[in-house]
Amino acid sequence: MKYHVFTRINAGDDLMHVGTVQADSDRLARIYAHRTYDEEDWDFIGVVREENLIEVEEGPIAGGRTA
Amino acid sequence: MSDDDGWSEAAVDYVQAIADTKLLLGQRYGEWMLKGPNLEDDISGASNAQDEIGQVRQLFRLLKRQGVGDEWLESERDPEEYANAATLDREAEAWPTFIVQAALTDRAAWLLLDAIDHDDFTGMVQKMGEDEYFHLEHHDGRLETLAEDQPEAIEAALEDYLPKIMAFVGPATYDAESDPLVAAGFTDRPAAEVRRALYDHYEALFQGTDVSVPPLDDDTPDPEAWDEARRRVGDGHVEADVVDQLQGVSNEEYVIA
Numbered sequence: 001m002k003y004h005v006f007t008r009i010n011a012g013d014d015l016m017h018v019g020t021v022q023a024d025s026d027r028l029a030r031i032y033a034h035r036t037y038d039e040e041d042w043d044f045i046g047v048v049r050e051e052n053l054i055e056v057e058e059g060p061i062a063g064g065r066t067a
Numbered sequence: 068m069s070d071d072d073g074w075s076e077a078a079v080d081y082v083q084a085i086a087d088t089k090l091l092l093g094q095r096y097g098e099w100m101l102k103g104p105n106l107e108d109d110i111s112g113a114s115n116a117q118d119e120i121g122q123v124r125q126l127f128r129l130l131k132r133q134g135v136g137d138e139w140l141e142s143e144r145d146p147e148e149y150a151n152a153a154t155l156d157r158e159a160e161a162w163p164t165f166i167v168q169a170a171l172t173d174r175a176a177w178l179l180l181d182a183i184d185h186d187d188f189t190g191m192v193q194k195m196g197e198d199e200y201f202h203l204e205h206h207d208g209r210l211e212t213l214a215e216d217q218p219e220a221i222e223a224a225l226e227d228y229l230p231k232i233m234a235f236v237g238p239a240t241y242d243a244e245s246d247p248l249v250a251a252g253f254t255d256r257p258a259a260e261v262r263r264a265l266y267d268h269y270e271a272l273f274q275g276t277d278v279s280v281p282p283l284d285d286d287t288p289d290p291e292a293w294d295e296a297r298r299r300v301g302d303g304h305v306e307a308d309v310v311d312q313l314q315g316v317s318n319e320e321y322v323i324a
Binding site: 022024028030032038 | 211
């Protein structure tokens with residue numbers, strides 16, 4: 001599974017997307033993210049399964065006409 | 068406990084065995100860090116290797132303060148003079164085997180280190196525990212998925228490594244009353260208790276999977292045959308070419324004096 005890695009340097013900052021890891025479980029994803037992106041003294045580092053991202057879709061809104 | 072009078076010989080042996088085991092763990096992590104199943108495992112393996120070697124430096128520093136020779140520790144030992152856990156004598160042949168080898172050995176070494184109750188280790192062991200959290204979580208996470216994908220391979224590796232790691236921890240007869248290091252005040256957890264903690268951890272980890280953890284054998288190691296200094300039974304040892312790598316033999320001419 002693909003996981004996206006989000007971090008912030010200071011408490012209160014917005015989260016930054018810093019990369020991805022491939023892992024077979026949430027447990028492994030946490031460890032891989034820490035090991036792979038541990039180049040900064042992060043205030044926070046977290047992972048999100050790609051399948052859990054909600055896509056923001058665009059589409060035409062219906063006008064309410066009836067045929 | 069403080070070390071106003073220095074450590075006992077048994078305590079020096081105990082720390083030497085932990086240090087040598089970590090030295091060999093660093094070597095085994097290094098061997099696998101470029102051939103793991105994916106980049107994330109390689110990066111984790113490289114980090115683990117770096118942590119282990121860093122910990123060895125600290126443990127060697129303490130051993131030198133206890134009179135252990137610098138040259139002997141670093142570069143003048145024969146293979147049979149290394150007191151590493153027997154689990155690390157040979158490189159694992161496959162990834163599932165390697166994970167079991169590293170998991171059992173790294174956790175056992177951590178439990179023995181954590182059992183030390185001596186002023187010289189205060190603070191240092193806490194920092195090492197912060198490193199070890201990531202090692203042990205990586206192993207357990209991998210073992211969980213491998214238990215589903217390749218239970219036979221995990222079980223075979225447990226059959227091989229479990230008796231060896233129990234020999235490293237110590238005899239089951241070393242309980243709160245009889246473990247000499249506990250009696251001397253150097254450790255606060257007898258070998259018998261560490262054995263049970265190590266075993267219970269893996270029994271819980273594999274519960275509900277197709278992996279059966281082999282029974283814990285209280286007769287292994289046989290206390291009569293157990294080598295207290297090298298924490299094993301028998302005279303097995305790591306290969307000579309690995310010792311050459313550990314001692315930097317092939318690059319001696321580049322050593323910075």
